Amino acid sequence: MTAVTTTGRPGLGPRLNSLSKIVELGPGRLDEKLLTESGALLLRAGDRLKLSSEHTVVALAGGTGSGKSTLFNAVSGLELSPTGVRRPTTARTHACVWGLDGAAPLLDWLQVQWRHRFARASALDKGESRLHGLILLDLPDHDSIRALTDNEADRLIGLADLVVWVLDPQKYADASTHRRYVTDLAGHEAVTVFALNQSDRLSHEELAELVIDLNDLLKREGVAQPTVVPTSAVSGRGIDSLKSVIADAVSRRRAAIQRLDADLDRLTRRLAETSPVGEAPANVDAARRVGLTDALCDAVGVPALGEAMENIYAERSGRWVGWPYPRWIAKFRPDPLKSLKLDEMQVVTGRITAQPAEVVNxxxxxxxxxxxxxxxxxxxxxxxxxxxxxxxxxxxxxxxxAEVAPELDRVPGWWRALKAWQYTLVAAFFLGLVWLGVGLTAGDSLPSALAVLGDTAALPWVGVMMASVLGLGALSAVASRNFVVLGASRERERLEREMRRRVGVVAESMVVEPVERELTRHNEFAAAMRGLTG
Structure with a gap:
């Protein structure tokens, strides 16, 4: 079996692989009945293709009184299937085999009982070599009372490589046959034959008119090119023609493949009608990933948290790197941190809460x-x-x-060093004040060891030193403040970048990955549908 037919259509193997993929991906997306039928077709195809390809299973099917068993005996040339006026005559399927080698496993699969299996002996096969490889089945009547509780006829109609529908002039348009079977035969023309039996009861004109009427009826029901063979088991009319049609299918060894192809075609049409597929991207593109991360960052308040952290960082630094004198005075004013409403943002305690509604959106x-x-x-x-x-x-x-929430009470080491420097300057300023006070009040009365403090000539220099200390302290405070603002901005960027990264990781595992699995499933299903239809 080739992978691609001469018309460019995929062969049976690739189409069955596509159907297998559809069955694998279909649960929850396909109609359960169609899914079951698809699985059954795969099992049947697998079983049939493993069995003898040298044999062609041809089933004679028909209603009560159509002469099916008589036709079976006429084609086989033996009285194998019982006939008579009692209906239904055929209670179990009978099989006649031309060429036994390799046929037994196929008959076992068909579930034909051993006592109802017959073989054409070589002496009787003279002139019948064209039928070598034929397994001819005489099925129970599909419309009998017994058939209501035994689906053997329906089962074998579904398994046979080629079905010969035996119709009689009185009931050739019988609704039970056409409604249950013929309307499903569209596309099965290559593996379906209609034998208009008991033609000996009709004149040539009546037979011709009946054949035309049957052809028209079949075409209206979707059988585009019906094969109708008038037969008569009594007179022998059309038996050779029917044998030729059967022999042609047997000699080509293609009926089993054609039957499975036809069944696939029918199933494909139903799949395309009830379960169409559209277009979908292969994956979640980078822009949508970024958009999802942005939206989730907003839902969890990352920008607001970064801004609050920057403000808190800057305000808290004032307690460490600001010039002590303004800081001491600020103690008598309201705490600016309280105006940030940190409790509402839940950042002081390190708790961060995502808004469920915004996450869903x-x-x-x-x-x-x-x-x-x-x-x-x-x-x-x-x-x-x-x-x-x-x-x-x-x-x-x-x-x-919560793992990366900022530690708002964290104090950088350079803040501590700068604070020590500021208090050194404060100490130097107070030392200058003491010098001035002692020098101006005690004067020459100081002991010799402290005479330098009473040297009035040095006092102006002390004043210059004190002014320098104040200026140096103020300048260091301003410079430190600028460094703090710059550090706060960088810390905010670092925090937001890390939080965005973590939000992106969570979004990838909990949203993007399930979505991409579904996209892959959809696209694989669509590819399988294209492979099935060609």
Whole structure:
């Protein structure tokens, strides 16, 4: 069996592989009945293709009184199947085999009982070599009372490589046959033959008119090119023609493949009608990933948290690197940190809370952007995949970002060093004050050891030193403040970058990955449908 037919259509093997993929990906997306039928067809195809390819199974099917068993005996040339006026005459399937080698496993698969299996002996096969490889089945009547509780006829009609429908002039348009079977035969022309039996009861004109009417009826029911063979088991009319049609199918050894192809065609049409697929991207593109991360960052308050951290950082630094005198005076004013409403933002305690409604909206927006070209069932599936962990997402974001929440009481080492420097300057300033006070009040009365403090000539220099200390302190405070603001900005950028990274990781595992699995499933299903239809 080739992978591709001469018309460019995929061969049976690739089409069965595509159907297998559809069955694998179909649960929840395909109609359950179609899914079951697809699985059954795969099993049947696998079983049939493993069995003898040298044999062609031809089933004679028909209603009560159509002369099916008599026709079976006429084709086989033996009285193998009982006939008579009692209906239904055929209670169990009978089989006649031309060429026994390799036929037994196939007959076992067909579940034909051993006592109802017959072989054409070589002496009787003289002139019948064209039928070598034929397994001819005489099925129970499909419309008998017994058939209501025994589906053997229906089962074997589904398994046979070629079906010969035996119709009689009185009931050739019988609704039980056409409604249950013929309307499903569109595309099965190559593996379906209609034998208009008991033609000996009709004149040539009546037979010709009946054949035309039957052809028209079959075409109206979807059988584009019906093969109708008038037969009569009594007179022998048309038996050779029917044998030739059967022999042609047997000699080509293609009926089994054609039957499976036809069954695949019928199933494909139903799949295309009931389960169409649209277009979908291969994955979640970078822009949508960024958009999802942005939306989730907003839901968890990353920008607000970064801004609050920057403000807190800057305000807290004033307690360490600011010039002590203004800081001491500021103690008599309200605390500016309280105006930031930090309790509402829950950053002082290190707790961060994602807003569930905003999280759901972010996930919904991502799914909406990806499903524009999908059909309803796949669109619903992708939305479900996107929301599959949405209930856990707020808590996961909260726990992840709590690990990087800023330590608002953290004091950089250079703040401590600068504070020590500032207090050194304060000490120097107070020392100058003491010098001036002693020098101006005690004067020459100081002991010789402290005479330098009473040297009035040095006092102006002390004043200059004190002014320098004040200026140096003020300048260092201003410079430190600038460094603090710059550091706060960098710390905010670092914090937001790390939080965005972590939000992106959570979004990837809990939203993007389930969505991409569904996109892959959709696209593999679409590819399988294209492989099935060619």
């Amino acid at each position: 972010a996930v919904q927006a991502l799914a909406d952007g990806l499903t524009g070209g999908m059909t309803d069932v796949w669109r619903t599936g992708l939305h479900h995949a996107a929301r599959s962990r949405a209930g856990q997402l707020p808590q996961a974001l909260t726990e992840e970002l």
